[in-house]
Amino acid sequence: MQRNGLSSSLDMGAGFSRVIIVDHTGSTNADAVAELSSSSADAWGELSVLATADQRQGRGRLDRQWQAPRNSALCTSFVVRPHAGSGQVLPLESLRWITMLVAVAAVDTLRGFSLDASIKWPNDVLVGHKKICGVLAQLVVEPGGGASVVVGIGMNVNMSESELPVETATSTYVLLGKELDLDAVLRSLAEHFERHYRAFASVYGDAERPDSSGVCLLDKVRSRLSTVGQDVKVHLPDNTVLEGRAIDIDGEGELQVRDARGKMWSFAAGDIVHMRPESYGA
Incomplete structure (x- = not known):
């Protein structure tokens, strides 16, 4: 495999205040949490993206270690700061749904590449019965008092079968038999996430209230939950x-x-x- 990495600059449109692509890092989540815990938090706006194709100290739920060969996985953190938006601030209890918003976006992204993806509660994405993504959210109380969420997602993309971490994992390469462009995958993931987040914010974080599509977030999750x-x-x-x-x-x-x-x-x-x-x- 050739395994090209992410472009150093990607245009995600006006929906994101910052889009930062780094060549490598220990953990995009840890980097984002550190930024939000500092005096530079306001620079991240309401929505931002931090991504790499070479994460070396990734962690999942219960502090489980997660690593992948360079340019084989897409490691992305969405920085969500509802209090920085122009609309009504989301209730604190609604922030629990941000993890599911990212999972829904991941399912939609993978389905766009002709993969039958689904959500395994509480924070994994499967194709068939094998894991292709993990999602991890961290709540951050900023120095100014605002509550923000950093949601990290690791997606196995251009990873061969021998490189999979466990037998219960899979990748787009294993399933499709070809490499995917990491830029295209990230762009799709970000577009889907922004769309679902804006819809959720438009109903003030009420997962049971239908948005402009006529469907509530709870039902969006249910329709993707295996x-x-x-x-x-x-x-x-x-x-x-x-x-x-x-x-x-x-x-x-x-x-x-x-x-x-x-x-x-x-x-x-x-x-x-x-x-x-x-x-x-x-």
């Missing part, structure tokens, strides 16, 4: 495992699971260690 309807194992911090059937996702973004006795359980992303559908990795 977890619902599957038998799942939910691993909890006390080392217990709950088994049941994933029934739905509610208006708080929590997964509803019915166990073998018919009891309903509700889980937020922070409640679990990990969640495995029966078909995961098959």
Whole structure:
């Protein structure tokens, strides 16, 4: 594979205050969080993008390490500062949905490349039953008091089968048999994210309120979620495992699971260690 990297400058249109492409970094999320924690936070506007094709110290949920060969993966952080926008500031509790907004954008991006992508609750994107993206959000309280979110996404793009980190992972190269232009993938991801974010902001962060498309964010997530309807194992911090059937996702973004006795359980992303559908990795 030739594996070209990202262009040093990409035009994302007027929707983003800053678009920064770096040759390499330890972690785009860590870099963005550091910026928002400093006196330069206001320079990032309402929406910005920080991306690289060479991230060397990436982390996922529960501080799991994530690395990939240079130019094989797209590592992007969206900097979301709702208080810097011209409209009404989003309620703090609505910021929990920003992770899902990025996941929805990733699914739409991959479907644009003819891949049947879906969301695995709470923060992964699959093609078939294998992971192609992971999403990680971090809340930042800026020095001025504003609450912002940095959402990082790592997408396996031009990665050969032998380079995949685990057997349950996949990449666009493995699935399509050809390289994709990283600039095109990033541009598509950013365009989809901005569109979904603006729609969400237009209804003041209410995931159950339809936007101008006539569809609410909750239903957008539901239509892309492959977890619902599957038998799942939910691993909890006390080392217990709950088994049941994933029934739905509610208006708080929590997964509803019915166990073998018919009891309903509700889980937020922070409640679990990990969640495995029966078909995961098959």
